[in-house]
Amino acid sequence: MESRLLGLVEHIKEHALFLFTHRRMAITGNDVTLQEIIPISYDFSVVEVSSPDELAVVGADTRVRLTFFNEKMECKLPFGSQTRLFLSEVNRAWCDVCEQYPEAPKFDWLTKYQKNSKGLGSVPPIATSVGKITKTERSPRANNRRQNEDTNINTSTEKSREDGVCGSGQGTVKGEGRNELVRSSRHTVSNKAQMLTMPQFGLRDNLIKCELLKNEEAYTYIQNFNFFLGTYNVNGQTPRESLRPWLSATPQPPDFYCVGFQELDLSKEAFFFNDTPKEQEWMKAVSEGLHPDAKYALVKLVRLVGIMLLFYVKKEHAKHISEVEAEAVGTGIMGRMGNKGAVAVRFQFHNSDLCVVNSHLAAHIEEYERRNQDYKDICSRMLFRQQDPTLPPLTILKHSIVLWLGDLNYRISELDVDYVKDLILKKDFETLHNYDQLKRQMDEETVFVGFMEGEIDFQPTYKYDTGSDYWDTSEKCRVPAWCDRILWRGKNIVQQYYQSHMTLRTSDHKPVSSLLEIGIKVVNEEAYKKTFEDIVRSLDKLENECIPSVSVSQSEFHFKDVKFMQHRSETLKLHNDGQVPCQFEFIQKLDEPAYCKPWLTANPAKGFLAQGASIDIDLEVFVNRSTAPELNSGQQQLEDILVLHLERGKDYFISITGSYLPSCFGSSIHTLCQMREPIQEMPLEMIHRLSMLSPSEMSIPCTEKALDIPKEIWMMVDHLYRNASKQEDLFQQPGLRSEFEVIRDCLDTGTLDSLPGSNHSVAESLLLFLDALPDPVVPFSVYQECLDCSSNIGQCKKIISLLPQCHKNVFNYLTAFLRELLKNSAYNRLDVNILATIFSALLVRPSTKQDQMEKRKTREFFQHFLIQDSH
Numbered sequence: 001m002e003s004r005l006l007g008l009v010e011h012i013k014e015h016a017l018f019l020f021t022h023r024r025m026a027i028t029g030n031d032v033t034l035q036e037i038i039p040i041s042y043d044f045s046v047v048e049v050s051s052p053d054e055l056a057v058v059g060a061d062t063r064v065r066l067t068f069f070n071e072k073m074e075c076k077l078p079f080g081s082q083t084r085l086f087l088s089e090v091n092r093a094w095c096d097v098c099e100q101y102p103e104a105p106k107f108d109w110l111t112k113y114q115k116n117s118k119g120l121g122s123v124p125p126i127a128t129s130v131g132k133i134t135k136t137e138r139s140p141r142a143n144n145r146r147q148n149e150d151t152n153i154n155t156s157t158e159k160s161r162e163d164g165v166c167g168s169g170q171g172t173v174k175g176e177g178r179n180e181l182v183r184s185s186r187h188t189v190s191n192k193a194q195m196l197t198m199p200q201f202g203l204r205d206n207l208i209k210c211e212l213l214k215n216e217e218a219y220t221y222i223q224n225f226n227f228f229l230g231t232y233n234v235n236g237q238t239p240r241e242s243l244r245p246w247l248s249a250t251p252q253p254p255d256f257y258c259v260g261f262q263e264l265d266l267s268k269e270a271f272f273f274n275d276t277p278k279e280q281e282w283m284k285a286v287s288e289g290l291h292p293d294a295k296y297a298l299v300k301l302v303r304l305v306g307i308m309l310l311f312y313v314k315k316e317h318a319k320h321i322s323e324v325e326a327e328a329v330g331t332g333i334m335g336r337m338g339n340k341g342a343v344a345v346r347f348q349f350h351n352s353d354l355c356v357v358n359s360h361l362a363a364h365i366e367e368y369e370r371r372n373q374d375y376k377d378i379c380s381r382m383l384f385r386q387q388d389p390t391l392p393p394l395t396i397l398k399h400s401i402v403l404w405l406g407d408l409n410y411r412i413s414e415l416d417v418d419y420v421k422d423l424i425l426k427k428d429f430e431t432l433h434n435y436d437q438l439k440r441q442m443d444e445e446t447v448f449v450g451f452m453e454g455e456i457d458f459q460p461t462y463k464y465d466t467g468s469d470y471w472d473t474s475e476k477c478r479v480p481a482w483c484d485r486i487l488w489r490g491k492n493i494v495q496q497y498y499q500s501h502m503t504l505r506t507s508d509h510k511p512v513s514s515l516l517e518i519g520i521k522v523v524n525e526e527a528y529k530k531t532f533e534d535i536v537r538s539l540d541k542l543e544n545e546c547i548p549s550v551s552v553s554q555s556e557f558h559f560k561d562v563k564f565m566q567h568r569s570e571t572l573k574l575h576n577d578g579q580v581p582c583q584f585e586f587i588q589k590l591d592e593p594a595y596c597k598p599w600l601t602a603n604p605a606k607g608f609l610a611q612g613a614s615i616d617i618d619l620e621v622f623v624n625r626s627t628a629p630e631l632n633s634g635q636q637q638l639e640d641i642l643v644l645h646l647e648r649g650k651d652y653f654i655s656i657t658g659s660y661l662p663s664c665f666g667s668s669i670h671t672l673c674q675m676r677e678p679i680q681e682m683p684l685e686m687i688h689r690l691s692m693l694s695p696s697e698m699s700i701p702c703t704e705k706a707l708d709i710p711k712e713i714w715m716m717v718d719h720l721y722r723n724a725s726k727q728e729d730l731f732q733q734p735g736l737r738s739e740f741e742v743i744r745d746c747l748d749t750g751t752l753d754s755l756p757g758s759n760h761s762v763a764e765s766l767l768l769f770l771d772a773l774p775d776p777v778v779p780f781s782v783y784q785e786c787l788d789c790s791s792n793i794g795q796c797k798k799i800i801s802l803l804p805q806c807h808k809n810v811f812n813y814l815t816a817f818l819r820e821l822l823k824n825s826a827y828n829r830l831d832v833n834i835l836a837t838i839f840s841a842l843l844v845r846p847s848t849k850q851d852q853m854e855k856r857k858t859r860e861f862f863q864h865f866l867i868q869d870s871h
Contacts, residue, residue: 005032006075008089011109013100015040015093017066018113039107040093044068048319062319088387095205206608207581211535214610219527220351222492222519225317228254229486231358231405232504232511235466236266236306238281239506243289246501246511253294254515257312258345259286260358262407263507264306268833271305271339279303286310300345302326305338307406309358311345323348325384331362331374333734333838334767335381340734342378342406346399351521355399357382359406362734365479368437369736371409375447392604397450401490401518404451407509410438411481412460420479421471424459432460436482451487454498454514461500461510469502484512492519548582548649550609551575559621559658562638564628564665564744565768572602572617572654574644576609583608583647597640599627600656621658625772628666633691634684662687663748664712665772672710673806678750708809712747715755716766717817724759725820726827731838735761740768770842777811777843778803786844790857793864800865811843815865822866836863 005020019036038044045067062083066073077083097105230246247257265276283301290296296312299321303309307328313321324347330338342359359378362370383393396402412420412435423432433439433456441447460480463472472478486498496515504511553573562568576582585606586595596602603618621638623631630636638658645651662679664672671690675682724730739757743765746752755762770777778786782799789795800811818835825831840862846854 004035004075006077006086008086008093010093013096014105014107014109015090015096016107016110017090034113037110037113038066038068038073039105039110040090040097041068041105042097043070044094044097046087046090046094085387206583207539208532208535210581210608210610211538212531215531215535216351216521219524219531220521221524223350223522224492224517225255225349225520226250226252226496227256227258227403227516227518228513229258229260229356229403229405229516230511230513231260231262231407231484231486233262233360233407233462233484233507233509234282235263235507235509236278237466237506238278239285241504241506243285243504243511245503246513247286247289248291249499249501249513250291250496250515253291253314255314255317257286257290257296257310258356258358258403258405259310259312260405261308262306262358262360264303264308266306271337276306279308282308283310286312299347300324300326302328302343302345304328304330304341304343307338307341307343307358307360309343309345309356311347311356317349320350321347323353323387327382327384329378329381331377331734333732333764334771335377335734337732339732340374342382344382344384344396346384346394349520351523352401353399354401354403355384355396357396357402357404357406359404359408361407361409363409364733365411365413365481368410368413368441369738370734371437372441372447373737392606397489399490401488401493402451403486403488403516404448405486405512405514407483408438408485409483410436410441410485411483412479413437413440415479417477417479420460424480427459429456429459433482438482438485448487451489452493453485453487454495456482456498458498458500458512461512463508464505464510466508467505469505472508484509486512486514488516490518493517546579548576548580548646549578550582550584550646550649550652551577552644552652552654555653556655557619557657559638559656562621562623562658562660563741563748564623564663564772566741567620567622569618569620572619573614574609574617575614576611578649579611581608581610582649585645585647587643587645587651589641589643596642596656597627597636599623599631599638600640600642602642619654619656621656623660623666625666625768628663628772629668629774631660632662632667632687634688661748663744664710665744665769666774667691668774669710669777669806669810670804672712673707676707676711678748680748681750706806709806709813710810712769713766713810713813715747716743716762716769717813719755719762720759720766721817721820724763724828725824727759727763728827728829730759730821730828730830731763731767732829732834733760735764740765767838767842770839776845777807777814779807780847783844783846786861787854787857790861796861796864811865814839814843818866832863832866833859836860836866 007018007020009016009018017038017040018034019038020032021035047065047067048062062077064075064077064087066075077086228247228250232246247259261282264270264282265278267276270276270278279301283298287298290312295315297315297318298310299313299318300311301308309326324345326343326345328338328341328343330341332339332341340360340362342357344355344357346353346355348354357378359374361374379396382396384395385393412432415423415432415435420432423429438448438453442449442451442453460482462481462483463478464470465473471480484500488495494517496517498512498514500510500512502510551574553571557570557572559568559570574584583606586602588595595605599621601620601622603620604615607615609615619642627636631638638656638660640656642654642656643651644654662682662684664679667679668691670693671687672679674690674693675687679687720727720730735758739761742756743762746755747765757765778800782803785799786796789799800808803811818839821828821830821835822832836859840858841850841855844858844861850858
């Protein structure tokens with residue numbers, strides 16, 4: 001075995017694999033030598049293979065066998081999505097050859113690489129079917145990139161569609177009985193791996209995939225595999241005991257492990273910088289706790305602050321896993337902080353697609369609506385990229401099988417703590433379960449619609465005194481609850497057991513596990529080959545017969561009275577009324593960067609329609625902090641035209657119009673200080689005129705004196721000062737979106753004298769208001785000065801003293817309020833670090849993305865104004 005570079009080279013729809021030797025990892029033209037060329041002809045194929053001893057360790061490589069002219073070569077490539085991408089490019093190249101059948105590729109262009117040029121050594125002779133060997137004119141480029149994922153699996157690939165390397169993979173290569181003849185051969189059908197891992201590219205490929213999916217039952221059968229699912233809220237503790245009683249509770253080793261943790265680290269460093277040594281500590285504890293009768297490989301680790309998911313697989317199954325992607329969504333304050341939220345892994349196993357989610361939802365017994373909102377946010381915002389980057393991302397619920405675990409935090413309602421403990425003592429879990437918030441919400445189909453949960457016949461897993469089996473004896477004396485849950489969605493799933501593990505006492509929670517037997521669709525290779533051949537034959541008959549055509553439900557849409565951060569949607573129905581399948585896509589208009597304005601999206605933006613099929617396209621309008629300022633000022637309107645393009649067909653034009661209700665959210669401090677009336681009580685022309693005035697023009701005296709600070713900021717801060725100074729977790733726990741909408745309307749219309757909603761909702765509204773300012777409280781123009789003098793308190797104060805008057809007033813008002821909050825830190829659990837981190841990101845921010853060093857400096861700058869007079 002020797003290390004090589006493997007490159008895919010394209011020349012006018014002909015492809016070949018170039019095999020290079022190299023002297024060192026830092027590749028330049030002089031470091032590589034072209035050793036061998038493998039033309040991609042009809043009889044070329046690439047198949048993944050593995051030996052019994054491979055994939056037994058974390059980060060196992062991918063072994064593939066290249067076959068051509070009845071000869072074979074084995075390559076070991078780094079396991080991971082980059083290698084998958086490279087292999088899919090190779091498969092696409094093979095399909096290009098097949099589309100030209102019966103015309104055979106000639107490979108005339110390969111003859112020029114027979115002799116060395118600059119940077120290349122000698123090249124083995126290459127005989128073609130039509131010409132002689134000529135002198136090399138130039139060398140292809142060998143590009144290489146290494147990317148380390150958190151699974152310790154390395155992969156490398158590059159793409160370039162020209163007379164050069166389309167992709168390259170680095171690994172070890174073993175040749176078997178080679179000769180160098182390039183000759184034509186008959187069309188041989190690709191294997192399953194080639195077609196099913198191929199990115200969609202053009203109408204024909206989409207149609208093949210669509211037909212394969214429709215006929216899946218003809219070439220697949222169901223095989224059962226055991227999935228161990230485990231969840232454990234470890235309360236910021238380090239592992240102090242073996243996890244074997246939890247992870248190795250089954251007599252037989254499971255095929256898969258999906259292990260989720262919550263509250264891995266409760267430190268401020270983990271919360272603000274997503275960095276913790278406990279990741280390695282708990283990963284080691286899990287690895288040592290896996291079933292001893294099997295060998296496992298870690299496929300993926302994904303973590304968001306204290307929420308971590310580990311995905312292990314038996315070594316013999318690893319070769320059948322593909323398209324692994326991991327994502328994370330924070331649902332903490334402003335939907336950004338990662339103290340609450342979810343992490344997830346999606347993957348393809350054989351012919352089934354699965355998604356595993358580990359979530360930590362909002363706490364506190366009364367916050368079940370917030371938990372419902374967290375679930376919906378995770379489902380809508382968790383997006384997985386597809387192999388084909390032009391395709392829209394996948395959501396959680398788009399997968400055939402979804403496994404959901406975690407600290408969902410739903411509690412027992414309406415029962416006092418003593419009665420709950422009495423029911424537990426009697427093991428009357430059925431009665432107790434009727435008061436479980438999650439059961440009630442699922443029965444009402446508010447959340448987890450379509451999900452299943454097994455029967456609960458174990459006692460609640462929260463809350464215990466740490467290190468014991470005793471219920472919470474603290475002053476709060478929490479009511480016991482089944483916070484830690486495991487649910488699933490999909491067909492052919494049978495739960496073998498569902499239990500807690502009382503012997504583990506590291507945390508105030510008990511770990512929970514479930515063993516699911518899941519029926520996976522496995523491909524019968526012979527049946528697949530026959531189905532594929534039948535589809536290709538039928539496609540040949542359809543080709544070029546008819547022009548695609550669709551009918552649209554309507555061509556004009558109007559969105560009336562759109563509000564800030566309010567989701568609005570209408571449905572465009574497409575029906576394929578033509579004689580052939582069609583592929584549609586919304587395309588860019590001339591001189592525009594995207595197919596639509598930034599406040600508009602079409603979902604899906606492209607797709608495939610079989611003959612006679614229909615699809616609903618959601619046209620969604622959402623005005624956020626980026627788009628609100630220009631809509632408030634009248635510089636932009638809710639107007640756009642979508643161009644719906646059919647491949648090989650005509651274009652359809654969809655008109656989008658709407659009216660936007662101006663909001664204080666997204667309006668400037670200067671503008672709001674000129675408005676004594678609520679913004680929606682003022683004429684649009686006046687709002688637009690004030691929005692376009694410069695600060696110097698606003699300083700000219702008018703009939704009414706400008707406000708010192710915007711009345712909207714005063715209303716929110718005054719409400720919090722009077723009602724929330726001692727509110728626990730203020731500015732750290734999110735509010736409800738429904739309450740934010742009422743608060744926004746109250747501020748914009750002035751219909752109420754006092755603000756509605758919870759303290760948390762008002763606090764989050766204040767943060768959203770500051771985040772939406774077109775120019776922050778500390779203007780963009782002085783941002784760099786703030787960084788430069790962040791360690792000098794005198795210079796920091798000088799910068800603030802020179803701000804425009806209304807900006808200075810707002811800054812001083814907010815910092816005075818925050819210092820008042822710090823006087824009640826014993827109740828609200830706030831400190832200088834927490835407030836400085838949250839507010840510096842909103843008040844002292846750049847117009848472009850911040851790096852970590854800048855974040856630390858802006859926090860240091862802002863801290864100076866919180867520490868003074870705080871005691």
